[in-house]
Amino acid sequence: MKLSLSNISKTYKNGVKALDDVSIEIESGMFGLLGPNGAGKSTLMRTIATLQAPDTGTAYLDDIDILNDKNSLREVLGYLPQSFGVYPKMSAEDLLHYFARLKGIADKNQRTQMVNTALEVTNLLEVRRKSVAGYSGGMKQRFGIAQLLLNDPKLIIVDEPTAGLDPSERHRFLNVLREIGTNHIVIFSTHIVDDVKELCTDMSIMNGGRILSHHTPEQAVSALEGQMWTKNIERDALEEHEAKFNVISSSFNQDNTLNIRVHDNQKPDDSFEAKSPELEDVYFVTLREEKEVVAA
Structure with a gap:
């Protein structure tokens, strides 16, 4: 059917x-x-x-x-x-x-x-x-x-x-x-x-x-392999990082710092660690790319 x-x-x-x-x-x-x-x-x-x-x-x-x-x-x-x-x-x-x-x-x-x-x-x-x-x-x-x-x-x-x-x-x-x-x-x-x-x-x-x-969820996640990076920052540094990097999401750590997730085809700088992509990353990346196309 x-x-x-x-x-x-x-x-x-x-x-x-x-x-x-x-x-x-x-x-x-x-x-x-x-x-x-x-x-x-x-x-x-x-x-x-x-x-x-x-x-x-x-x-x-x-x-x-x-x-x-x-x-x-x-x-x-x-x-x-x-x-x-x-x-x-x-x-x-x-x-x-x-x-x-x-x-x-x-x-x-x-x-x-x-x-x-x-x-x-x-x-x-x-x-x-x-x-x-x-x-x-x-x-x-x-x-x-x-x-x-x-x-x-x-x-x-x-x-x-x-x-x-x-x-x-x-x-x-x-x-x-x-x-x-x-x-x-x-x-x-x-x-x-x-x-x-x-x-x-x-x-x-x-x-x-x-x-x-x-896509299937598996295909969507696989397409972002090698493109997700993460870093812990102080809360007041978020705006600076958003201006410099493609920050797609952030979440609080237990010590009240922030964990940011960045989408980039290559490592943004040595302070970032590679992370396996998740379906939530797919969602935020897709919406971000759509927003950029509309703005253009």
Whole structure:
């Protein structure tokens, strides 16, 4: 199965160009769409989910014309938006049966089997009789996945699903996505680099409504081999180093000094040490290069 987007553009009435000639092909597996807030990720997700139309472009899921045959796409789509809304005071089990009936699953035995499978996959079986309104944030997100699994979707879209989750909830939620990602196209939109590093077999970095790169995480990291350098400095020396070197990130050490990471094809000077690249470096380098191109 393949999702193919060609020349997708969208400009809002206020003049903001949310999507700028987006073209990409995504195949089965976990695909991470990584970018800062305001990069256009949610607009692209809503466009693929047929919730808004682009100004130009084409979009196909295999032979389904997404933009002109929305109903066929929705039959095989599972979509978890950034905010899933308010839940009534119903148990997870009863609410999933309700959603299943809305999706046209009339046979009670079939519905029960599908509901139980969804609850089991999302690790909610033991709390199926509790009110969803009383679930934690992570449990609500997993319930969101459970409801979208009811129609056995071929394409699953999740938009910023781990935002606001504590570390344990985030870990459980990512495990659920990893479980279902082997047999579906799962598009995982996020601004959290670690989510993509832990989860995805393919990824793109997006900003300014444009796809800036498309690689596997391993390919992206490998491309920076021999180009990352690090050094510990005093806090008040950061501005000086930013003016002299291509500093892409900095972090505090325990002694309140700063560790800076510099991108350069050769060692900046003898005070720097070589460091193996990480996916976070790829993210910052890509955004920095895009900023320089725009400024030029």
